[in-house]
Amino acid sequence: MTDRYAVIGNPISHSKSPLIHAMFAAQTGQDISYEAIEAPLDGFAATITRLRTTGYRGCNVTVPFKFEAFKLATELSERALSAQAVNTLLLRDDSIVGDNTDGLGLGRDIQENLQTRLDAKRVLLLGAGGAAYGVVLPLLQTGASMTVVNRTTAKADELARHFAAHGHIATHSFDSLAGQQFDIVINATSSGLSNELPPLPETIFAPDALAYDMMYGRETPFMAFARERGARVADGLGMLVEQAAEAFFIWRGVRPDTHAVLSRLRTA
Ligand code: ATR
Secondary structure, three states: OOOEEEEEOOOOOOHHHHHHHHHHHHHHHHOEEEEEEEEOOOHHHHHHHHHHHHOEEEEEOOOOOHHHHHHHEEEHHHHHHHHHHEEEEEEOEEEEEEEEHHHHHHHHHHHHHHHOOOOOOOOEEOOOHHHHHHHHHHHHHHOOOOEOOOOOOOOHHHHHHHOOOHEEEEEEHHHOOOOOOOEEEEOOOHHHHHEEEEEOOOOEEEEEEEEOOOOOOOEEEHHHHHHHOEEEOOHHHHHHHHHHHHHHHHOOOOOOOOHHHHHHHHHH
């Protein structure tokens, strides 16, 4: 029988995950189905119960349910615990295992697809919300030197304290960044959604810097700002494909070829 999977969010109609997992399944010969399900804003837990009782084997979780998924899981991976969020659930008869593949997806996209080393690099993470928490641990584990900047500086300090056992994170306000340069600048704020630019100093990018926006689908003001200042620019499509590949591996024990899928999505 075909094993069933889904991505759950609200809204969800724009999701590329069904297409990505269909390509992974075709490529690896796995007999699975994968659909997008919109859960009511107050109905995430009920949706998971329905999926479990109708034989689904796992799901991805996206905005705004990642924290609810974290609370609902009966077992959590280290990376889900550190992120305080879950984007991948493994549905078993007697347990719900929560994991988070976002940070690993970002790290793989930067290091493998974009051929950019993270170790010993000066990495600046913009934002201290859910998207930022999701990627900090795998970034720290690469040996990168990490700085976090947030409009509300207390939240950046709180993030640094939360991850202190895993490594040092310097914190800044946007004003206090003046005069500093970074090799990799990652936008984990939601500023792109409102078409706004985080207030970065003009000289923030070191020579040959990479500017990475975790959003995808269009050029954000952050990406345009970076391009105009000579940085290499990437959007979050590669991260989306890589986090999906890790979820696929958790469920199926097989690693798809992400390069082929990413290049098909880029040309589509
Ligand atoms: P998400 O889950 O997408 O991270 P969130 O938890 O609401 O959403 O966090 C949004 C992040 O984007 C926060 O770090 C927010 O900064 P504040 O904590 O100061 O609010 C940041 N953010 C949103 N719009 C921004 C903007 N225009 N410039 C800079 N930072 C912005």
